[in-house]
Amino acid sequence: MTLAGVEGEDRQDYSRAESRVIRQRSSRLLGSLLRPLRGRVIVAMVIVAISTGLQTAGPALIAIGIDTGLPAIVERADALPLAIVVLLYLAAAVVGAVLMWHYTMLSARISQAFLYDLRGRIYRHAQRLSLEFHESYTSGRIIARQTNDLDSIRELLDSGIQGLIRGVLYMVFIAIALVIIDPLSAAVIAASLPILALLTWWFQATSQRAFRATRVHSARLIVKFVETMTGIRAVKAFRAEQRNQREFGEHVENYRAANAKAIGVFGIFDPSLVIIGNVTVAAVLLVGGLRVAGGALAVGVLLAALMYTRRFFDPMEEMAQFYNSYQSAAAALEKISGVLEETPSVPDPTRPIELRQARGAIDFDGVRFAYRDDRVVLPDFELHIPAGQTVALVGSTGAGKTTLAKLVSRFYDPSTGTVSLDGVDLRKLHPKDLRRAIVMVTQEAYLFSGSVAENIALGKPAAERAEIEAAARAVGAHEFITALPDGYDTDVNKRGGRVSAGQRQLLSFARAFLADPAVLILDEATASLDIPSERLVQHGLTTLLADRTAIVIAHRLSTVAIADRVLVMERGRIVEDGAPDELIGGTGRFAALHAAWRDSLV
Known part of the structure; x- marks a missing residue:
């Protein structure tokens, strides 16, 4: 990624090609971070799948207890079937809770290992990057990468992913259970899915823009604050407090407005989700109630179907919250990957030459240097400084x-020509010796x-x-x-x-x-x-x-x-x-x- 790309990372709009490149860059970073953790991730997925399956079994066990256990007591005074169902229900709840505790602890360790690796990468890479990068990339923005952006990723890892996985598995297991115990109720829920899919598509498209805007304004807010505090002497010397307060207030207002828009998206999504869920529950109750009255459906099965229908829509809100965290974390990962993709303009030599005891002779041979193509500082420079x-x-x-001094220090490399120490090109000299x-x-x-x-x-x-x-x-x-x-x-x-x-x-x-x-x-x-x-x-x-x-x-x-x-x-x-x-x-x-x-x- 070029410095121009880094400077434009806070834009809210990207072309399709730019978006694809950014997504690929973020995916590469994500894959490299998860690769060492894949064993623990697989174990965590198995645990959460078993735990969710056990928790989903509850309504089906209740239906069995009502339709089988209660008649056994009434007709034969046999409480054993009901007792077995109750024990199974309690066992499923306890084992599911224990497994979920194990998953929570394991996911926390995975999250911390992920963030430890990422935080270290940012720090190490920022130190390796050349002076050109740090003179172009403000301190406030690099601080935002280490704080605000990492917090967004941590929030996603700690709670968002757990909510998504449990939500998806919960809906899948509920659908399977409904198909098994009452296919018609499952068909009623299936009829609501197109409307649910349309609502979800609208939410994703709208919230993506809204949450990207909040990230942009949040980053600008942090940058303004850090730069003001860093340059507080100049602020006070030039009595710039009022102007800075006004500009900071504008950033705060933009951030507030962006958050208000993001919250407004949820204000439409959540009630719509409730309406769809309640209408579907009412439809299942109507269809099931008529069949119970006609003797075609057992009461326990109807109760289980109603519980499953109600629970089917519960994860949707958690998944929406996940999408909120995901948007924030995805934007953060884009910015972090942009920094990590940045290559030093002064790279270390692939085959360094050692110079343990330098004498100190400096030579500029045919050196031309320009910070930009239109800003040539040293047009054609020759110099010999004896040791x-x-x-x-x-x-x-x-x-x-100062440009000459930076070239001798190898903060920059010449555009053409060589700067050498004791006859060794600085670009080939071992960094430690340099x-x-x-x-x-x-x-x-x-x-x-x-x-x-x-x-x-x-x-x-x-x-x-x-x-x-x-x-x-x-x-x-x-x-x-x-x-x-x-x-x-x-x-x-x-x-x-x-x-x-x-x-x-x-x-x-x-x-x-x-x-x-x-x-x-x-x-x-x-x-x-x-x-x-x-x-x-x-x-x-x-x-x-x-x-x-x-x-x-x-x-x-x-x-x-x-x-x-x-x-x-x-x-x-x-x-x-x-x-x-x-x-x-x-x-x-x-x-x-x-x-x-x-x-x-x-």
Whole structure:
């Protein structure tokens, strides 16, 4: 599935070809999830079939008791036939209940195993997908896949399927029993089936549209909420609360209206079902009563026929509820299968080349890169960075600096040409060696929930505490860490809530230092630091960049001063290349940038 397909997954209308593809995709996913569970599923089906059969036997046993047991008592004072029928009735009820308990427990285990597998697949696959996917697929939508959509599938597995299976088997067994004890009553019920089928067809067609709409509006509601909470700083900074509240209110109203339409469908279906059932019961009573009066039918058989007729229509409501759950779960499975069908735009190599000890030489050979066909960022790019060299990238916004860094990190692959590390194409390099050799520190400096020490050790989970502290000291972070309530064991909370933006950046430097990559990329990594903090961290940066290849993207030219070489980029091309002092003394673009920076300090 393409990203365009993922972006359009919340549409309510699909062409016939699209619907077929989506159904096939969902069926493949469903089959792969059920395949390991097929043994337990078969056992569960056998148990529920036996249990339903025993429960269906009740009215027939009552008929036997009335027509055979009671006359035996009245005529011969023999209570044994009635006692046998009563014992059989009780035994069928008890065994049926025990089997249903076993089925409920087994189906719960099947459901949990199914959801465990599916939840793990979503998480693992979402991590494997390339940065391109995550930059296009909003966080709210991926959260909806893991929460709202999985809940819909769980609801179907826990109760919906059980209601369907029992309902279908119940109707089949009742039909068989009626044909055996009174074929004419069975024919009366059969006469109602065309009307019942027409009603069911209308319900399926109408509810499908209605429940798809509820799923679409539910997903949009979740996305809006998650994005608002994630971007709450921007919301408050731009006083967007009222606008967001209005937009959220529109989503809530659309969701309410969609649910009202879905409920309205049931409002027509349920009463119609009751009417059909009652009319059929009345017809069976009329036809059977006349035959009882004429002596052609026993009273017990009539009673059993009436009970069977009444019970025949009872599962229909449960089956309608199942269809409700099914529509919701089917829509959820479509979206989940769409995510799982997504292939990484940066795939792992089939025959990876190992590079355990990288030196750090970077080469761009004939590289062209475009995010889209009409958005070429690097038109024809050539670059060689020797191992151990610190290169500063400067230039205006949109010049291609961050794109270059993402290509070196292999967040993206070039459209044409190669990016290589020590002569090995990054597309052929073993992923473990690639991640060990190249580390990128961004402006965001994301911290995960957990302790300060755990966040520093992200790139080297087995690191000893002494190594973690040494990394923090090297970049100038040790002093502020020890001042925290629990030092290195302080929980930074979600998104680093206990530390400032500048401190988060220092922690990300310590993380990179501990990982000890051959190539280090700093993408505006000092942007969150004020001038005094930046001066304090300059020594740490010098330590961090020593003895490794470094690519530093910065607007602050004070950071550029520590570089061996400066590349000035404009529109995806290198327009200047040289040592900082050499370019400052010239008359080019970098000299102008440096002069403007000095004037800003004055």
